[in-house]
Amino acid sequence: MIHARQALLAEGWARDVRLTLADGRIAGIETGAAPQAGDVRVDTLLPALANLHSHAFQRAMAGMAEERQEGRDSFWTWRALMYRFVGRLTPGQVEAIAAQVQLEMLEAGYAAVGEFHYLHHQPDGRPYDDIAEMSRRIFAAAQQSGIGLTHLPVLYSHGGAGRAPLGEGQRRFGNDIERFGVLLEAARAALGALPGDARLGVAPHSLRAVAPEDLAQLVAMQPAGPIHIHAAEQPQEVRDVEAWLGARPVAWLLDNAAVDGRWCLIHATHMTAAESRALAASGAVAGLCPITEANLGDGPFAGPAYVAAGGRFGLGSDSNVLISLTEELRLLEYSQRLRDLGRAVMVAGRGSVGAFLYAAAARGGAQALGRAAGIIAPGRLADLVAVDSTAPALCALPREKLLDGLVFAARDTVVTDVWSAGRHLVREGRHVRRDDILAAFRRAMRELTAD
Known part of the structure; x- marks a missing residue:
């Protein structure tokens, strides 16, 4: 009871x-009720958000790619460094890193994560004896942290648009569609070790890395459940896909892939106004990652037109360079203000920007991960976050302004408790297994950086 x-x-x-709470869900709600002995007592309870897009292993290289090299740095120079880094990771290190990432997400107020998982094989590209070894490591991390997991194995078949061969740095990611089918079924079997709220989806990496015929086969392999894909993150990607397929990536997907409410288009940064309206009408979710998109120089999402058209969106921490729920929400709005030279941009008509951003991201993230969450209501998963409204950033605000304070003035330190499908994982601001998970992460980082 809470x-x-x-x-x-x-x-x-x-x-x-x-x-x-019962069986991970909200079984009943009383208002105007007095607390009873044994209740977990909190100040302010909100629906917890889902983090819809994560590459957990990239947390380990945070801060390693911030030195300017000769010439112009970009997403593509960052990617080259990431490829060199990824060749060093062992399965045990990946597990320790993922557990730490999930801990940080929970302490920031997220209850669930969508792991966009493409690190499948050994450094030379050969599968492990268990083809789902790396997926199992993500599952083991989730067992330690308790986070709600939607696992999204990634099909990554080509090194660039036009069926370019995989590069050396991409060997650990690569599968043809047949081998990916084997991997997917192995991951599906292994997922059974996790709690019942865990989900399995699929992720065609992008139209750069997956050919149209393989995309169609992949969707057929997964007739239900989430489908996530990177789309229109960078202008060069848009140009390359258009040169190959004759259409920009978002437009091509909407015309050829039967995009609907189980799809999540990650980034969708460089869309035309017509694409924004069409994506909104499809019922799909735009997966926005403002911190990573700023860090990599991707550019800001075209928010006003998408919101005005009723578009759905959620938030992801992507590269995990900084895991902060409040900062993702804040930067989403601030990026629009900087571009448009205005204020209160990401809300249609009148109303609280913070309340709109929080509620929309809660609903969109839950939809993208296939979780029956996003609101506090009977029958929904008990994905819940408690915050302290007496904190300095919030104490002067009436409850109608509380979410504005949370988004624009507070830090994640106002989070006191988090439940994921009823699992009480954060108490008094600390994850219940913080010390053990952090110690394993530090050991892994010492191994990884020893030479």
């Missing part, structure tokens, strides 16, 4: 809210 002084329910704010 008792909250106030909570944001599906129908709006309520005081003195008592939640009953």
Whole structure:
């Protein structure tokens, strides 16, 4: 049982809210209720967001790619460094890094993660004896951290648009469609070791890395569940795909891939106004990663037209260079303000920007991960976050302004408790297994950087 002084329910704010949890879900809600002995008592309860896009292993290279080289640095020079780095990672290190990433996500207020997982093989490209070895390491990390996991094995068949061969740095990622089918089924079997809220989706990496006929086969392999794909992250990618397929990536997907509500287009940064409207109409989710998109120089998402068209979106930490829920929300809005020279941009019509961003990202992230969450209501997964409204950044605000304060003035340190499908994983701001997970991460980093 949880008792909250106030909570944001599906129908709006309520005081003195008592939640009953059963089998990972919200079984009952009482308002105007007094706390009872044994209740977990919190100040302000919100639906927890899902982090819809993560490459966990990249957390280990945070801060390693911030030195300017001769010439112009870009996403593509960063990618070359990432390829060199990834060749060094062992399965044990990947597990330790992923557990630490998931811990940091939970402490930031996320209850679930979509792991866009393309690090499949040994450094020379040969599969491990268990082709799903690296997926199992992500699962083992999730067992330690308790985070809700939607695992998204990635099909990565080509090194660039036009069926270019894989480069040396991409060998650990590569599968043809037949071998990927074997990997997918092995991952599906291994996922059974996780709690019942765990999900399996698929992720064709991008139209640079997957040919049209393989994309069609992959979708047929996964008739239900999430489908995630990188799309239109960089102008060069848009040009390369258009030169090969005769259409820009978002337009091509909408015309050829039956994109619907189970799809999540990651980034979708460089869309035309017509593409924004069409993506919104499809019911798909735009997976926005503002910190990584700023770090890599991708550019800001075209938010106003997409929001005005009713487009759905969620948030992801992508490269995990900085894991901060409040900063992702803040930077999403601030990137629009910097481009448009205006304020209060990411909301249609009138209203609270913070409340709109938080609620929309909660619903969109849950949809993208195939989780019955995103709102506090009976029958929904108990993905919940408690924050301290007496913190300095929030204490002067009425509850109607609380989400504006959370988005624009607070840090993640206002998070006191987090539940993922009813698992109480963060208490008094700390993950329940913080010390063990952090110690393993530090050991892995010492091994990784020893020479």
